[in-house]
Amino acid sequence: MSLFRISRTTPLPPAEVWRRLTDWPAHGAQVPLTRTRVLTPGPSGPGTRFTARTGIGPVGIDDPMEVVRWEPPGEGPGASGICRLEKRGRVVTGWAEFELRAEPDGSTRVWWTERIGVRGVPRVAGPLLGGAGKLVFGRALDKLLAHRPR
Template sequence: MSVFRIDRATPLPADEAWRRLTDWPAHGRVVPLTRITVLTPGPTRTGTLFTARTGLGPLGFDDPMEVVHWQPPAPGVPGHCRLEKRGRAVTGWAEIRVRDDGPAGDGRGARVCWEEDLRFAVLPRPLDPLTARAGRLVFGRAVGRLLRGGSTAGTGAGADAGHG
């Protein structure tokens, strides 16, 4: 299996960490050669659709996704988002969990868990461990940059104007 997991602690309150991690167009600024197009108008919710396009010019692939579970964090309740990948080239799922890390949910930090099963149709199953390592590296950097509020100008293709 090509499942990988990224765990991070952040000084951000849970609601701000959640906001940054679920700002889909921002992913296009931190994931190399990727652009995000949000297809569903309005704020993110269960049923929101978006596509990550990764590549250069005509060489690339689409990773269409649907939000199938949406529960933002609230006092005493962790946030949980599940994405299902709906494409031909890329399949699998991703889950984002964010919870308060301070005493009594005092807003002094959060714990983040990003877990993903990433499968590329063109890659044979014996390469799943390599896919998981690459995913952990790429998404680990992306999660760190999103939480810091930074970008990687010049490495991404940017983001289409979107909702989310």
């Protein structure tokens, strides 16, 4: 298992940051060779399940996840939110969590923390797995938070 943490600050308000970070298919669009499929109907919340599949054609790895904590940000100064995902796969294990908080200057601070394990990968490779995760998910987070006119 490997643990890593990424943080970013964005000029976006907390509600927009939350909307972007809980757009599960958008996550897959930001990670190379990955597609995300939501398995539960309706709006996201506790119990929402989805699978991120990374690979080419029939060769790939599934990363099934379930939302186990869902606290959207409120309004106003100091608004904060947190979402936790449990990885439910046979190959990919662990959890991911993002937190966000409105800052006094109007920006939003985001922290992404993940503990990830891949069955069959030796423990000694943990630092390499964490470094790769930090790089890949840092880029994905940057893209999810990038300013896009609506």
